[in-house]
Amino acid sequence: MKIAVINGPNLNLVGRREPEIYGHMSMDEYLCGLVSQFPDVSFVTYQSNHEGDIIDELQRVGFDVDGIVLNAGAYTHTSIAIADAIRAITAPVVEVHISDVQSREPYRRVSMIKDACVAVIAGYGLDSYRRAVEWLIERHPND
Ligand code: DQA
Numbered sequence: 001m002k003i004a005v006i007n008g009p010n011l012n013l014v015g016r017r018e019p020e021i022y023g024h025m026s027m028d029e030y031l032c033g034l035v036s037q038f039p040d041v042s043f044v045t046y047q048s049n050h051e052g053d054i055i056d057e058l059q060r061v062g063f064d065v066d067g068i069v070l071n072a073g074a075y076t077h078t079s080i081a082i083a084d085a086i087r088a089i090t091a092p093v094v095e096v097h098i099s100d101v102q103s104r105e106p107y108r109r110v111s112m113i114k115d116a117c118v119a120v121i122a123g124y125g126l127d128s129y130r131r132a133v134e135w136l137i138e139r140h141p142n143d
Contacts, residue, residue, distance in 0.1 A: 001040065002065040003136055004091070005031065005129065007047040008054055008073035014098065014126070022098050023125055030126045038133060051075055055085045062089025067136030069129055071096045076111050086116035092139065094132040097122035
């Protein structure tokens with residue numbers, strides 16, 4: 001089974017960025033541990049601060065992998081273009097957030113992408129990513 005993890009803007013700074021919200025562990029360290037927890041899954045990971053680059057990556061992997069874990073960061077709340085890209089590809093996309101966006105500022109409660117995604121997992125810290133991978137594995141148990 002192949003899973004892509006795509007991170008949007010500022011997620012490269014997790015560990016240093018607002019640690020009271022996003023925690024102290026770096027994204028690279030977390031993703032290394034995540035990959036080692038699922039030896040039967042082939043992972044591709046990607047991060048960009050640029051909306052168009054995220055769309056390019058969704059298009060690049062979106063007809064090949066079995067699932068995508070997407071934390072679009074702040075683009076979650078604004079990007080119709082990312083929502084359209086998710087709808088355009090065949091791989092199921094799980095929307096993920098480290099923080100509990102529903103209990104934060106009102107503008108974070110809006111997701112432009114959620115209706116294009118198969119599930120939303122938020123508020124479990126970095127463990128939201130592992131939960132999303134588990135969700136995708138359960139959906140494709142024979143791959
Ligand atoms: C985030 C929540 C977003 O509102 C924010 O803009 C982020 C991170 C999260 O993982 O909790 O950059 O997606």
